[in-house]
Amino acid sequence: xxxxxxPSQRVWSxxxxxxxxxxxxxxxxxxxxxxxxxxxxWHVFGKQNYGGEAYxxxxxxxxxxxxAMVEAHTVRKETAQDIPVVRPPAxxxxxxxxxxxxxxxxLELVKGETYRLHxxxxxxxxxxxLQPLNVNAQIVPGYEMVLTITPDSxxxxxxxxxxxxxxxxxxxxxxxxxxxx
Amino acid sequence: MSELIRTCPRSGLVFHKxxxxxxxxxxxxxxxxxxxxxxxxxxxxxTRWPAVHLLQADTFYQVLTAHGIILLLVWIIFFEIAILYxxxxxxxxxxxxxPRLAWLAYALMLGGAAVTAVAILQGGSSVxxxxxxxxxxxxxxxxxxxxxxxxxLIGCFIFLGxxxxxxxxxxxxxSIPLVTFGALTxxxxxxxxxxxxxxxxxxxxxxxxxxxxxxxxxxxxxIWWALGHSSQQINVSAHVAVWYAIAAIVFGARxxxxxxxxxxxxxxILFLQLASAHHxxxxxxxxxxxxxxxxxxxMYLAVLASMxxxxxxxxxxxxxxxxxxxxxxxxxxxxxxxxxxxVFSGMFISLIGFGFLGGISGVVMGTEQINLIIHNxxxxxxxxxxxxxxxxxxxxxxxxxxxxxxxxxxxxxxxKLAQWQPYLFGIGTALMGLFMMGAGTMGVSRRHWDxxxxxxxxxxxxxxxxxxxxxxxxxxxxxxxxxxxxFIVVIVGSLLFGKRVEEKxxxxxxxxxxxxxxxxxxxxxxxxxxxxxAPGTFVLALVFLATFVVYYFLNWMYLSSVWxxx
Numbered sequence: 001x002x003x004x005x006x007p008s009q010r011v012w013s014x015x016x017x018x019x020x021x022x023x024x025x026x027x028x029x030x031x032x033x034x035x036x037x038x039x040x041x042w043h044v045f046g047k048q049n050y051g052g053e054a055y056x057x058x059x060x061x062x063x064x065x066x067x068a069m070v071e072a073h074t075v076r077k078e079t080a081q082d083i084p085v086v087r088p089p090a091x092x093x094x095x096x097x098x099x100x101x102x103x104x105x106x107l108e109l110v111k112g113e114t115y116r117l118h119x120x121x122x123x124x125x126x127x128x129x130l131q132p133l134n135v136n137a138q139i140v141p142g143y144e145m146v147l148t149i150t151p152d153s154x155x156x157x158x159x160x161x162x163x164x165x166x167x168x169x170x171x172x173x174x175x176x177x178x179x180x181x
Numbered sequence: 182m183s184e185l186i187r188t189c190p191r192s193g194l195v196f197h198k199x200x201x202x203x204x205x206x207x208x209x210x211x212x213x214x215x216x217x218x219x220x221x222x223x224x225x226x227x228t229r230w231p232a233v234h235l236l237q238a239d240t241f242y243q244v245l246t247a248h249g250i251i252l253l254l255v256w257i258i259f260f261e262i263a264i265l266y267x268x269x270x271x272x273x274x275x276x277x278x279x280p281r282l283a284w285l286a287y288a289l290m291l292g293g294a295a296v297t298a299v300a301i302l303q304g305g306s307s308v309x310x311x312x313x314x315x316x317x318x319x320x321x322x323x324x325x326x327x328x329x330x331x332x333x334l335i336g337c338f339i340f341l342g343x344x345x346x347x348x349x350x351x352x353x354x355x356s357i358p359l360v361t362f363g364a365l366t367x368x369x370x371x372x373x374x375x376x377x378x379x380x381x382x383x384x385x386x387x388x389x390x391x392x393x394x395x396x397x398x399x400x401x402x403x404i405w406w407a408l409g410h411s412s413q414q415i416n417v418s419a420h421v422a423v424w425y426a427i428a429a430i431v432f433g434a435r436x437x438x439x440x441x442x443x444x445x446x447x448x449x450i451l452f453l454q455l456a457s458a459h460h461x462x463x464x465x466x467x468x469x470x471x472x473x474x475x476x477x478x479x480m481y482l483a484v485l486a487s488m489x490x491x492x493x494x495x496x497x498x499x500x501x502x503x504x505x506x507x508x509x510x511x512x513x514x515x516x517x518x519x520x521x522x523x524v525f526s527g528m529f530i531s532l533i534g535f536g537f538l539g540g541i542s543g544v545v546m547g548t549e550q551i552n553l554i555i556h557n558x559x560x561x562x563x564x565x566x567x568x569x570x571x572x573x574x575x576x577x578x579x580x581x582x583x584x585x586x587x588x589x590x591x592x593x594x595x596x597k598l599a600q601w602q603p604y605l606f607g608i609g610t611a612l613m614g615l616f617m618m619g620a621g622t623m624g625v626s627r628r629h630w631d632x633x634x635x636x637x638x639x640x641x642x643x644x645x646x647x648x649x650x651x652x653x654x655x656x657x658x659x660x661x662x663x664x665x666x667x668f669i670v671v672i673v674g675s676l677l678f679g680k681r682v683e684e685k686x687x688x689x690x691x692x693x694x695x696x697x698x699x700x701x702x703x704x705x706x707x708x709x710x711x712x713x714x715a716p717g718t719f720v721l722a723l724v725f726l727a728t729f730v731v732y733y734f735l736n737w738m739y740l741s742s743v744w745x746x747x
Binding site: 013017047131136142147151 | 358379440463477493622637730733745
């Protein structure tokens with residue numbers, strides 16, 4: 001019962017380390033340090049990183065940017081709610097708004113081009129979850145997140161909201177179309 | 182010192198009556214909340230199972246909020262308060278410091294839990310356990326949580342006070358036992374956790390009644406998670422202490438090295454809370470260096486600590502078994518372990534499930550870039566059902582089987598059901614979590630009422646495999662709930678109708694004899710092989726490492742297949 005009793009040596013830190021333990025600690029430490037190095041390594045050599053680019057904003061200011069883009073680049077409207085589908089120029093800044101309970105507007109991007117995708121919320125917190133690719137990010141009101149993306153596959157992608165945002169959370173579904181050049 | 186004490190004839194433990202009553206009351210309250218929270222979990226399972234889809238959306242979110250708060254906070258913290266009193270008063274043979282304040286702590290916790298429960302029941306506070314601002318809950322939702330936390334904080338200080346009393350009254354020699362050391366680790370992390378909770382929940386309460394106009398939602402997330410994740414680190418420390426205790430109780434196992442095990446607990450105190458940062462990995466407005474340093478728990482030193490405990494606990498069991506003569510081959514010690522004793526089987530399934538499923542998935546999804554393909558998917562609750570339900574809850578269940586005859590002096594009813602229960606609950610929950618992680622990898626969201634998106638302007642359909650994973654989640658969730666109900670039936674039934682333990686254990690006012698230091702252990706020269714005293718455990722550890730490495734790289738491969746982004 002000795003884990004329930006005071007250790008037999010008065011100064012526990014003097015006890016020798018068993019060989020099994022010593023070997024395992026050395027192996028485990030090497031693995032831990034390796035995993036640590038992987039993260040900075042991927043920032044330099046990997047292609048999928050969120051570098052942390054973000055700006056403070058307000059719902060009104062952000063909404064104005066979204067509207068300006070919608071005015072300039074809407075190519076068509078879809079669904080019974082006439083949701084604009086916006087085709088921004090390659091390389092440009094694209095503004096996506098999350099709000100109760102929709103992603104606004106829908107986007108049409110060109111495969112292989114790079115875009116600066118800005119995302120912010122106009123009300124509560126939301127979750128950006130691009131399906132079926134499964135790329136996810138937290139969308140926080142007052143903060144404008146910038147993901148520099150290069151779609152390398154074409155087709156129809158859906159934006160699911162995956163941060164609980166109230167009763168109709170499950171109807172909050174947006175679209176990104178990626179077309180071939 | 183005329184306090185009433187008794188010595189348990191089976192275990193040799195010395196109970197002080199005031200502390201004994203408090204341990205019983207806190208543990209029983211915990212189990213009642215476990216029953217309520219578990220049944221709410223059944224409703225969650227039956228709604229997320231696409232073929233059943235039981236509840237309506239509003240009820241589902243209400244039930245999910247209550248399920249999270251009751252199980253992640255209320256059940257576990259009540260039980261942990263019982264463990265803190267047990268590890269101080271009972272293990273150190275000391276009277277409990279300020280028992281009246283302990284009753285106040287209990288009343289605050291119970292009252293607080295009730296106030297928050299009422300807020301959720303009223304329907305205006307279906308904000309999930311995290312209650313992210315600016316989504317509002319009713320003011321008394323936050324107030325109840327604050328009261329509960331104050332109660333728990335008082336409990337922590339009573340534990341610390343009891344350590345001081347025991348030291349001053351010389352109830353033990355030398356250093357505190359390892360299990361008490363683990364409980365002390367849990368207590369220190371709990372104080373940090375509750376302080377963080379106060380820093381964020383008090384302003385949020387003031388915001389909800391209109392005294393504060395704005396709470397920055399990102400700041401809320403960072404500080405809230407110092408409560409939300411750190412409270413799970415209390416659980417880790419507490420259930421690791423329980424694993425050590427059960428190894429000692431069932432096998433008479435001695436820690437392989439007090440120095441290694443205690444240093445590992447110290448690493449928890451220093452680094453484990455940094456895990457809070459795991460929740461902020463794909464948030465805007467937080468720097469990359471901050472994320473990498475914190476989410477690696479400062480270079481994974483806390484992960485190292487868990488990997489150490491994961492070796493030393495089965496290692497200590499192996500050594501104890503080999504000394505008893507089960508010294509053949511690599512695994513005779515494990516094969517001939519008492520698999521029919523729920524105290525052992527519960528503890529061992531908890532350890533394996535926590536390590537292989539909860540531990541590996543936690544580190545993988547806590548890797549900064551990999552979090553991009555996991556954040557807020559149902560992978561996340563999959564992971565924490567492995568850690569909190571299989572790890573903590575099952576470890577506490579196993580300890581409860583030990584406590585029924587020792588503390589409550591009742592024999593277990595339905596011993597066959599008790600024998601099966603850890604397997605039902607442990608394996609059911611472990612597989613449920615595994616299939617949740619599978620569904621999460623396919624992009625299924627957590628906290629989501631309808632994966633078919635009925636009523637959305639656009640349409641999107643998950644693949645058949647994702648639906649199959651959610652169906653399997655439902656089936657194994659049911660098995661987990663059946664395991665949970667079996668536990669409640671056995672424990673509540675034993676307390677109410679169990680045969681009284683025959684051995685006499687009278688209360689006296691005599692002072693308990695001082696707790697002696699553990700005798701020096703025998704040399705291990707004649708056991709094990711290749712100079713290793715626990716070769717079987719070492720092989721298991723290497724299997725664990727291999728699984729870890731393979732799964733870790735699979736996720737990097739998966740990440741490298743998605744759109745390039747920067």
